[in-house]
Amino acid sequence: MRVLIIGGAGMIGGRLIRQLEADTTLNGEPVDHVISFDVIETPATERLSLSSVTGDLSDPQQCQSLIAHRPDVIFHLAAIVSGEAEADFEKGYRINLDGTRHLLDAIVAAADYCPRVVFTSSIAVFGAPFPGAISDEFHTAPLTSYGTQKAIAELLLNDFSRRQLLDGVGIRLPTICVRPGKPNKAASGFFSNIIREPLAGEEAVLPVSEDVRHWHASPQSAVNFLTHAAGLKTDALGTRRNLTMPGLSVTVGEQIDALRRVAGDNVVARIRRVPDDAIAKMVAGWPRRFAPERALQLGFRGDDSFESIIRQHIECELGGVIR
Amino acid sequence: MRVLIIGGAGMIGGRLIRQLEADTTLNGEPVDHVISFDVIETPATERLSLSSVTGDLSDPQQCQSLIAHRPDVIFHLAAIVSGEAEADFEKGYRINLDGTRHLLDAIVAAADYCPRVVFTSSIAVFGAPFPGAISDEFHTAPLTSYGTQKAIAELLLNDFSRRQLLDGVGIRLPTICVRPGKPNKAASGFFSNIIREPLAGEEAVLPVSEDVRHWHASPQSAVNFLTHAAGLKTDALGTRRNLTMPGLSVTVGEQIDALRRVAGDNVVARIRRVPDDAIAKMVAGWPRRFAPERALQLGFRGDDSFESIIRQHIECELGGVIR
Numbered sequence: 001m002r003v004l005i006i007g008g009a010g011m012i013g014g015r016l017i018r019q020l021e022a023d024t025t026l027n028g029e030p031v032d033h034v035i036s037f038d039v040i041e042t043p044a045t046e047r048l049s050l051s052s053v054t055g056d057l058s059d060p061q062q063c064q065s066l067i068a069h070r071p072d073v074i075f076h077l078a079a080i081v082s083g084e085a086e087a088d089f090e091k092g093y094r095i096n097l098d099g100t101r102h103l104l105d106a107i108v109a110a111a112d113y114c115p116r117v118v119f120t121s122s123i124a125v126f127g128a129p130f131p132g133a134i135s136d137e138f139h140t141a142p143l144t145s146y147g148t149q150k151a152i153a154e155l156l157l158n159d160f161s162r163r164q165l166l167d168g169v170g171i172r173l174p175t176i177c178v179r180p181g182k183p184n185k186a187a188s189g190f191f192s193n194i195i196r197e198p199l200a201g202e203e204a205v206l207p208v209s210e211d212v213r214h215w216h217a218s219p220q221s222a223v224n225f226l227t228h229a230a231g232l233k234t235d236a237l238g239t240r241r242n243l244t245m246p247g248l249s250v251t252v253g254e255q256i257d258a259l260r261r262v263a264g265d266n267v268v269a270r271i272r273r274v275p276d277d278a279i280a281k282m283v284a285g286w287p288r289r290f291a292p293e294r295a296l297q298l299g300f301r302g303d304d305s306f307e308s309i310i311r312q313h314i315e316c317e318l319g320g321v322i323r
Numbered sequence: 324m325r326v327l328i329i330g331g332a333g334m335i336g337g338r339l340i341r342q343l344e345a346d347t348t349l350n351g352e353p354v355d356h357v358i359s360f361d362v363i364e365t366p367a368t369e370r371l372s373l374s375s376v377t378g379d380l381s382d383p384q385q386c387q388s389l390i391a392h393r394p395d396v397i398f399h400l401a402a403i404v405s406g407e408a409e410a411d412f413e414k415g416y417r418i419n420l421d422g423t424r425h426l427l428d429a430i431v432a433a434a435d436y437c438p439r440v441v442f443t444s445s446i447a448v449f450g451a452p453f454p455g456a457i458s459d460e461f462h463t464a465p466l467t468s469y470g471t472q473k474a475i476a477e478l479l480l481n482d483f484s485r486r487q488l489l490d491g492v493g494i495r496l497p498t499i500c501v502r503p504g505k506p507n508k509a510a511s512g513f514f515s516n517i518i519r520e521p522l523a524g525e526e527a528v529l530p531v532s533e534d535v536r537h538w539h540a541s542p543q544s545a546v547n548f549l550t551h552a553a554g555l556k557t558d559a560l561g562t563r564r565n566l567t568m569p570g571l572s573v574t575v576g577e578q579i580d581a582l583r584r585v586a587g588d589n590v591v592a593r594i595r596r597v598p599d600d601a602i603a604k605m606v607a608g609w610p611r612r613f614a615p616e617r618a619l620q621l622g623f624r625g626d627d628s629f630e631s632i633i634r635q636h637i638e639c640e641l642g643g644v645i646r
Binding site for chain 1: 475485
């Protein structure tokens with residue numbers, strides 16, 4: 001089986017590659033070769049045959065040359081993220097919309113070829129006001145250009161699949177928590193910062209109140225969603241190829257309680273409360289809870305508890321050690 | 324006030340131009356000049372200053388030159404229709420998606436310019452299965468490429484409006500009935516054919532059962548929606564710029580009963596029942612009833628009864644005479 005990962009040098013892409021390396025198979029089929037495409041080089045792997053290709057997704061010829069390898073499964077994870085797509089209108093549309101279109105068009109142009117395409121969408125396709133729990137039939141009314149671009153790509157994936165030009169599955173990822181790495185400027189960063197930084201012996205800033213509720217999935221769950229989507233029998237999806245993934249709906253207060261149970265009061269004491277009205281206002285427009293019934297019926301499984309999310313982070317990113 | 328009508332030579336465009344000619348104003352403001360753009364020439368008018376421009380919407384330069392006139396209101400009615408967009412994948416995406424994008428991009432590129440853009444979307448953005456009455460928050464899950472292209476254009480209109488690059492209102496038209504002209508090959512054609520043809524002394528074919536329910540608006544209502552949308556205070560729309568228009572939810576049997584009341588048994592006897600399973604299957608995926616609460620709150624008004632729709636057709640298209 002040949003696998004193409006668009007955005008393979010990113011956080012989720014890197015974890016997916018590590019998973020493929022550990023398993024050597026994808027849904028029972030041996031992985032012969034992985035092509036990882038990104039704007040930067042993808043690190044080499046020890047046990048996996050992997051080519052790193054760098055380039056620009058908004059170049060149609062680049063997309064054609066990636067598709068010329070006729071991968072059996074394509075994971076399309078690449079995106080200009082929310083904050084940057086909002087700050088740079090042209091770049092967001094060029095990469096997230098035009099780039100995705102070029103990729104899909106290159107697939108259409110290849111004769112006798114109908115690969116599985118797993119597309120990472122986002123809960124950013126939804127915008128407030130919301131009902132209590134957002135159903136699988138709630139409309140996509142995004143409040144950002146990033147969410148708009150993801151919603152458009154979902155529609156293309158769905159129509160191209162209906163026409164049997166490709167075999168797509170769109171998965172709307174919850175906010176990934178605990179996100180590894182350094183704190184970034186994303187408005188949603190604090191959801192991870194308040195766990196990751198205290199566990200590493202650092203102070204973290206909490207800009208919102210503890211009753212803020214949000215929808216989370218761990219990095220490992222995201223990888224599990226991707227591999228499950230790659231092997232899904234898509235006739236069960238019918239004409240609706242885009243699925244909201246299961247998440248955990250927890251408040252910031254519940255996140256902190258879980259941190260206390262796992263790591264103790266000393267670690268929790270490293271969270272500093274610095275209210276930020278601008279962030280609080282943005283967060284008020286974000287989804288809090290879903291009823292992702294279709295994904296559950298199709299066998300997608302999220303995290304059991306926020307404690308298990310924290311334990312996963314300690315094990316995978318901190319070598320089991322809390323500072 | 325300068326008005327640009329994209330698709331001005333079509334059925335709705337022609338009626339809109341006649342309305343502007345009759346009123347000489349749009350929402351109280353004098354109409355100084357109308358540019359009608361289409362693939363064919365727009366007929367000249369007697370009392371309205373009108374330029375007919377022909378060309379290809381998928382040409383970015385064409386869009387730029389139309390926008391160079393800096394119209395105050397733009398009605399974007401042009402589309403490759405459902406059947407053709409399904410038969411010709413490339414053409415549908417090129418005109419309905421790329422053409423719309425070029426138009427919006429040309430507006431964005433013009434400095435200090437934020438026109439009202441009224442976009443005719445369609446109930447084809449929705450696909451079965453449906454709840455009893457489709458709410459304003461039901462998801463857009465189209466079952467055709469046409470519906471997909473309309474749903475994508477809605478998302479662009481919404482995001483570009485949110486960013487104040489233009490001031491958009493998307494209106495999802497019901498099926499227009501009674502559609503004037505000759506019977507066409509559209510699968511939905513029979514909804515109009517069974518009224519129009521018998522009234523003109525011709526036989527019409529009914530391919531589905533009388534319990535088929537659908538969502539209709541008259542040509543005059545469509546024009547009323549357009550002019551109301553052109554004058555709407557868009558701050559009332561918030562971040563959701565696309566609205567399902569009010570329609571009449573009637574069964575084919577109710578359409579025929581109304582025809583009998585207006586025109587008598589002799590006219591109804593011209594309807595011939597020729598069941599067509601292929602059409603019946605398509606129609607089963609179409610919406611039947613909406614709860615268009617937002618549009619009603621914003622002052623959009625549809626038709627009172629199917630009888631009044633039939634009377635409008637007799638008056639406007641048949642000079643008051645039933646054959």
